Amino acid sequence: MSKRLPSKIESLGVYQVFTGTGTGSGWLIDDRHLLTNCHVVQPFRDVAIELRNRTRIRATVRRLHPHRDLAIVELSEALDGAVLPLGDDSLLKPKQSVHILGFPIGLPLSVTEGVISHPHQRFDNQYYVQTDAAINPGNSGGPILDDERRVIAVTTCKLDADSVGFGIPVNDVRKFIEEFRSQTVPFGAQCPVCDVLITKAQRYCDECGSNLESQHDFADYFSSNETDPLATFVETALSRAGIDPVIARHGHQNWSCHAGSAPIKAWCCCSEHLNFSSPMVETPTRQVNALFAYLLDEEHAPFSFDLDGSIVRMNYVIHTTDVFSKRDREHLIEEVGEFIRRADRIDGRLVKEFGCTPAPDSQMPGGHH
């Protein structure tokens, strides 16, 4: 790694972006705005950004450039990560070292290294910086840096072939940022053909006459998202329990958040079950009999506990037929709320009374976070 790239990459303003379809990466262009890929945030207008302490804040999508795969989101609070300077892609040369920052496959912030394979590669009718550095799902939207720690491109995609990844050249990114800063409308998407800013749903671009509805799902950017009933149910239940569902989204039919100190996860594992689980503590290594007896006690019904290795999880399983039944809906939403409240109460009890230690995802003092 370059001498200029700090050994503690955590100080850099690169953050993980969470949505209802997956996760990606993004980087600060100032303390209130983050740049990422359009495909990372679409079709959502509100996304979550995870900070180093694993708490999340909300962010609102302000600009989209579907054709160039860029997006700018406004953060709900200012962040103090280092804002990375922009380089100049016209100066790039083959074999020049590059460093890719991001959150591959959802892992914590990581750096991968390689060289520029082609500084100005034409692919799919656009120009990209091509690199052999490892790019994985979750890296999208992250910065590609040179040795001087300047952004020279934004990670966007890779081919199925080995070591062929692409970044959006920084000069295109700079233009996108500058246009955003010169505009005042709260939300807009740039026409894929002429780059003019579109701020409302319309079939044709006023400037170039392109049919917008036929390109890049353009109409979706100006309409409310079509969510499936399971997602609507989970998000309603989380919302009633005082948890912002936008903050909790963690990919398709997958949610993760905290209720007080207890980590809460929700997911659909199959067509039949909706699972809520709180991996709250780790078991002590000895004298576990009383703990196990407590965990299996029928007093916890309809909730239950299981062991995932040494992690104690409190679980609530809902049959999906119930979610689709109007009769059961309110009752289930209340049960989910009770599950969340009880998870927050019980984790402390397991630590105090049974000698458990907080699980890695716990926000209790002594947790690994």
Added chain:
Amino acid sequence: MSLSAFYCPAPIRHRRPLIARDYARRDLAIELFDRGEYLQAVAETFAHAMPEVIARTPFVLPLSFAQGSARFDVRLDGDQLVLTTVLAELNAGANATALLRFALSRMAGTGQIYQPRLKDQVVRIEFREQLRHLHPLKLLEVLMKLPAEASGQDQWLAEEFQVARPASAPLTPLNEVEAQAAVAFWHRHWSDMEILHNEVRRRRSVRMLDFAGSLASNLTRLVLPLHGSVRIELDEYADEIADRDETVSKRDAAMARLVRAMQGVDDTRLLASLGHGEYAINPLREGSPSMIHSLYGPGERMQAVHDHRANGRLLEAGLELLSYGTYLLATSSWAEPVEQSIAALLASAHEKPIREVLDSLLVSAEAISEEYGKHGVSAAAEADAPAETMP
């Protein structure tokens, strides 16, 4: 096994014939539930899940039924339906910590709507739901999964953790003739499997290992009413042998360990692991024409058998045909004519020279596919269906 003949004796295990489920009753249950007639919906769901039992005895709560060595109680507790089975009682001398850890790590979990519970030193698996929230599909899922899981585990739990089973269902011991036949089968079968496995190693054939592993486990399941720790051990090794994500050397080692472990089971332990049980819910899945077609019908599998035969690999050809047959009978229930045809195919090879019976096995297999491998549609239309993942 002399490598020139197969050993396929008649099953000692009692027949578990296919009693086709009446799906109209399931749909009626859903209609009743939607109309708010909850108890009637529960009754119809039970009638769909266990047609034989409900045909004999009208559905009345509380209800008790046996599933192998496990006994289940169904009752109303206020406005809740409770379905429960006692797995173990933590008596003095029991390895309680290990049992509770097992229950928490292997029996409890996400992805299932029933859970193990502990009360007054008794571990149960329990499902409990208010009638007005008990959708028939939910109850049906519990009925299809919970009894199977409990009856597969309970006897093993008692042996492994020295716990009592106060409410178990009694298994009928084998009579003297059956016991003698079972012991004879056991010794002969595992001796044959050792010889077959040595041949697999000599030929260094992964495909042959697949079929040898399948025959070793499925013929045992087909012939013997096996329960408890021996059954669990057999199942675990069989899973390891069939695990194509594992390396070949590990799968081969699992086959060797299976043969050694089963040869190490003495007659007393074997007979204690055998018994005829009652099953309210057929533990075998419903056999379908698609299964037969995918194994014995025109396609890659039968093409491979013909290739073996044409190239003089008679052992492989016979092994594959018999593995398919034992798999079909050991894992699924069938209408009587289908079951008899497959059983006749296996019996025709019993202790006969492979070179003499192979042609007739092929003819029988293709005839079974022709006769029973169709849902009433042409075979060509079925060719698009996904193949069975067996063995």
